[in-house]
Amino acid sequence: MTKYKVYRACKFMGKWILVLMVAFVILFPIFWIFISSITPETELFTKPINYLPLHPTLASYKYLIENVGLFRKIGNTLIIVGSTIVFSTVFCLMAAYGFARFRSKGISLAFGFIIVTMLIPEIVTARPLYEFMRKVKLYDTYLGLIILYISSVIPFTVLVLKNFVTEIPISLEEAAAIDGATFLQRFFMVVLPLMRPAVATVCIINFISSLNNFFTPLYYSNNIQVLSVSIVMIPLKDNNYGLPWDLISAMGWIILLPIIIFVAIFEQQIMDGIMAGGVKA
Amino acid sequence: MSNINRKKWIPWVMVLPVLLIRLFTTVYPIGMTFRNSLFSIKLLSGINKFVGMRNYVDVFKDDKVIASLTFTVIFVFFSMFFHIILGIGLALILNMKFKGRRFLRTIVLIPWAMPSVVIGIAARWAFNNDYGLINDLIRRFVPTFNYSWLIHTSSARFAVIAMDLWKDLPFFAILILSGMQFISFEIYEAARVDGANGFQSFCRITLPLIAKHVATLCIPFTIWRMTSFDIVYSMTSGGPGEDTSLIAYRISMEAFTNLNVGYASCLAVMLFIVMAIFSFLNIRVSRRFSE
Numbered sequence: 127m128t129k130y131k132v133y134r135a136c137k138f139m140g141k142w143i144l145v146l147m148v149a150f151v152i153l154f155p156i157f158w159i160f161i162s163s164i165t166p167e168t169e170l171f172t173k174p175i176n177y178l179p180l181h182p183t184l185a186s187y188k189y190l191i192e193n194v195g196l197f198r199k200i201g202n203t204l205i206i207v208g209s210t211i212v213f214s215t216v217f218c219l220m221a222a223y224g225f226a227r228f229r230s231k232g233i234s235l236a237f238g239f240i241i242v243t244m245l246i247p248e249i250v251t252a253r254p255l256y257e258f259m260r261k262v263k264l265y266d267t268y269l270g271l272i273i274l275y276i277s278s279v280i281p282f283t284v285l286v287l288k289n290f291v292t293e294i295p296i297s298l299e300e301a302a303a304i305d306g307a308t309f310l311q312r313f314f315m316v317v318l319p320l321m322r323p324a325v326a327t328v329c330i331i332n333f334i335s336s337l338n339n340f341f342t343p344l345y346y347s348n349n350i351q352v353l354s355v356s357i358v359m360i361p362l363k364d365n366n367y368g369l370p371w372d373l374i375s376a377m378g379w380i381i382l383l384p385i386i387i388f389v390a391i392f393e394q395q396i397m398d399g400i401m402a403g404g405v406k407a
Numbered sequence: 408m409s410n411i412n413r414k415k416w417i418p419w420v421m422v423l424p425v426l427l428i429r430l431f432t433t434v435y436p437i438g439m440t441f442r443n444s445l446f447s448i449k450l451l452s453g454i455n456k457f458v459g460m461r462n463y464v465d466v467f468k469d470d471k472v473i474a475s476l477t478f479t480v481i482f483v484f485f486s487m488f489f490h491i492i493l494g495i496g497l498a499l500i501l502n503m504k505f506k507g508r509r510f511l512r513t514i515v516l517i518p519w520a521m522p523s524v525v526i527g528i529a530a531r532w533a534f535n536n537d538y539g540l541i542n543d544l545i546r547r548f549v550p551t552f553n554y555s556w557l558i559h560t561s562s563a564r565f566a567v568i569a570m571d572l573w574k575d576l577p578f579f580a581i582l583i584l585s586g587m588q589f590i591s592f593e594i595y596e597a598a599r600v601d602g603a604n605g606f607q608s609f610c611r612i613t614l615p616l617i618a619k620h621v622a623t624l625c626i627p628f629t630i631w632r633m634t635s636f637d638i639v640y641s642m643t644s645g646g647p648g649e650d651t652s653l654i655a656y657r658i659s660m661e662a663f664t665n666l667n668v669g670y671a672s673c674l675a676v677m678l679f680i681v682m683a684i685f686s687f688l689n690i691r692v693s694r695r696f697s698e
Contacts, residue, residue, distance in 0.1 A: 144500050145511060152514050152577070158540050159529055175543040217424040224421030233418050236426055243433045245627075245686045247634035249655045250675040253662040254439030255432060277432040280425050309417065338522040340637045345663060354522045358641050371532045378525045385520045393513045396520075400578070401585045 156382065162375035163187070170372050186376035194360060194373070196380070203352040205268060206343075207336045210275040211329055214283055217276070218328070219321065222287030223313060227296070237288070244281035248341045259346055266347045274342045279332045286402045290324040291317065323395075330392045331399040334385065353381050437679070443672035450666035462673035472674065474649040475657040481564060482653060483632045486571050490579050490628060491621060493572065497580035499609070502587055515577040523574060527641030530570045531557065557643055560650040567651050570638055579628060586620035587613065619696045626689040630682055654678055 158177070162170060163186055165179040190196040225237045255274075256265070264270030298320075299312050307315065343355045351359065357377045360370055389396065447458045466472050501512055518526070533540040534556035545552045556562045590613065598608040636655040639645060645652030645660070652660070658678065661671035 141503060141505060145503075145505060145507070148497065148500060149511060149514060151573070152518060155529065155533065155540060155573075156517065158533075171538055173537060173543070174546060175538070175540065217428075220421040221425040224418040228418035230415075230418070233422070236422055240425065240429055242686070243429050245630060245682060245689075246433050246437065247655065247678060247682060249634060249636060249658050249662075250440055250679045250682075251433055251436035252659065253668055253671060253675075254436035254443065256663075258431075258436065258439075273428060274432060277428045280429055284425060334520045338520075340522060340524045340640075345659075354524055357525055357528055369528075369532055369535075371538070374528055374532070378529055381525055382521060386517055389516045389520050390513055393509075393516060396516055397512070397581065400519075400581060 156386075159375045159378050159382065162371060163379045165372070167372050186372045187380075190373060190376055190380075194356070194377075196377075199351050199353055199356050200380075202350055203337070203354075206271050206275060206350075206352060207333060209268075209272045210279065210336045211332055213272065214276045214279050214332060215325060215329060218280060218283040218287055219318070219325070221284050222291050223317060225284065225288045226291035227299075237284075240281055240284050244285075248278075252341075252345055256345055266349055268350065271343060271347055271350060274346055275336050275339060278339060278342065279335060282335075283328045283332060286328055286399070287321070287324055289402070290321060294320050323398075327395045327399040327402070330388070330395050334388065334396075337381075337385065353377070357381065440672045440675050440679070443669050444676045446669040446672075448668040448672075450668060458669070462670050463677075465670070466673060466677070471649045471652070472657060475652045475654045478564060478649075478651055479633060479654045482568060482571070482635070483629055485568050486632050487625060487629055489568070489572055490576060491625070493576055494579040494583055495614075495617070495621070497576060498583035498587055499613075501580060501584050512581075515581065518574045518576075519578040519581075521574065523637035524641045526570055526574050527638040530566065530638075530642045534566050558647055560647055563643055563647055563651050567639060567643060570642060571632070571635065574638070575628070575631075579624065582624050583617060583621060586617045590616050623693050623696055626685060626692060630685050630689075633682065633685075634678070 158175075161177055161179060164182045164184065165176070166181055166183045166185060169176060169179055169181065187196075221240075225233060259265040259270050259274075264273070294317060299316055302312050302316050338354060340354045343350070343352045347355075357374060360373050360377060444462055445457060445459055446455065447462070448455050497515075501508070501515065532538070534542075536542055536553060536555040539556075541556065542552060542554065554562070556566050594612055595608055598612060603611065634655045635653050636659065639651055639653050639656045640659075643651045645656055649657075654674065655678070658671050658674045661667045661674065665671075
């Protein structure tokens with residue numbers, strides 16, 4: 127009996143050590159970024175690291191606001207990510223319905239095409255697309271960036287939404303049609319209300335992946351800076367440490383905080399979305 | 408299939424916006440990349456002439472490209488190796504019953520949701536010899552420890568792979584977990600009645616049942632590894648030398664910094680072909696497993 131108790135205790139301990147290790151490995155670096163962002167520069171570049179700064183300060187944030195134009199960057203990010211989500215959801219809902227409810231060789235081929243393009247790496251298309259964007263005067267414009275952001279979320283969104291429409295029984299729509307509903311009425315009154323959970327899921331995932339999009343703003347814009355790019359563009363202050371870690375950690379934390387809150391709130395939808403489409407943020 | 412949606416043009420109108428955007432952001436540029444790969448285009452010296460397959464021959468004589476290819480292979484292999492081993496381990500942890508399981512599942516999503524570029528630039532500092540997080544933690548146990556991780560080839564490579572794992576392993580584990588949840592509890596009960604211990608039931612039940620699932624996951628993850636860009640861009644800038652410049656980073660350097668467009672296109676075409684082979688495999692494998 128005592129032997130069994132010891133075994134149980136060991137098992138319990140082992141389990142918790144594993145869990146705490148995982149939590150530590152994930153949370154501690156994030157905690158370190160936060161602490162660095164509120165540590166004054168003079169304390170930051172010392173050994174060993176002081177994980178509880180003696181004189182916490184918001185100086186780095188103030189510097190970012192005054193000298194790096196933080197608010198404009200947040201504004202740019204919100205405009206681009208916001209429009210991306212609205213337009214991509216509208217376009218992809220339409221397309222998902224089209225792909226799910228109509229069958230012809232051409233439509234199936236078009237759907238196959240959208241899915242195949244999912245695996246084309248951005249770098250393969252980058253240079254010609256850059257030159258094309260310059261030629262049509264969309265380089266470094268909000269419109270151009272939004273189009274490219276939308277493009278990058280299309281395959282995943284269409285795939286998830288199409289699968290969802292397919293699961294809605296067509297008999298619902300047939301019943302509505304018999305009652306005299308037009309095509310648009312069926313789409314808006316019958317299908318769309320049922321799509322709400324799927325739409326929420328793709329919006330949440332697309333919000334995260336657009337926020338994380340680094341490649342597009344790096345190569346297709348110059349003056350319009352979003353948060354993900356500006357973190358590598360922070361100018362060196364003359365502190366000779368090679369990397370303005372005080373500012374970078376502050377900028378990093380500004381990017382991370384909304385993401386962490388978002389993940390905490392929408393954990394379930396994110397899990398659903400990941401499992402539905404195998405997204406890569 | 409249905410007789411209520413009869414007009415032929417309706418579906419095309421509905422899918423048109425999506426189709427147009429994808430056509431113009433993928434098909435046209437890929438066509439141009441193929442064309443450019445046959446030219447020598449050097450914007451800095453104003454060269455633009457047809458050279459046929461010469462780029463494709465030159466690629467294999469270029470030390471920088473060979474260094475990139477070497478690291479890309481190392482990176483993909485080790486990253487995937489540890490993805491599988493540690494991913495299954497983490498999935499098992501997430502599948503255990505304990506208070507706070509939901510909390511752990513939530514925080515595991517955070518690295519997945521973080522931008523790679525933030526992770527990369529934080530890692531650049533975390534691996535700093537004097538003020539970095541990693542050495543600081545080591546010094547708590549070995550006070551005299553001193554090492555510049557990102558200056559030496561093997562440790563820089565290790566660091567890049569470690570950060571890649573930090574970001575994507577939780578995501579991989581969650582996907583494995585989704586496969587594990589289909590295994591019914593009764594199978595484990597039956598095994599326990601027959602006297603199997605935890606390790607045995609893992610080897611004989613869990614592993615065989617998730618093996619196909621894990622194999623299917625590996626292909627897209629391998630493809631993503633082959634085209635990784637953000638982390639190297641922000642963490643090591645390909646250094647020391649060219650030792651951590653992944654192929655996608657190499658291409659972007661040739662295309663946007665050295666402005667050697669023809670050459671970059673040739674590398675891009677070769678990457679594209681490798682990707683196409685893997686994608687084809689992906690479709691074949693997932694078809695076979697779903698049968």
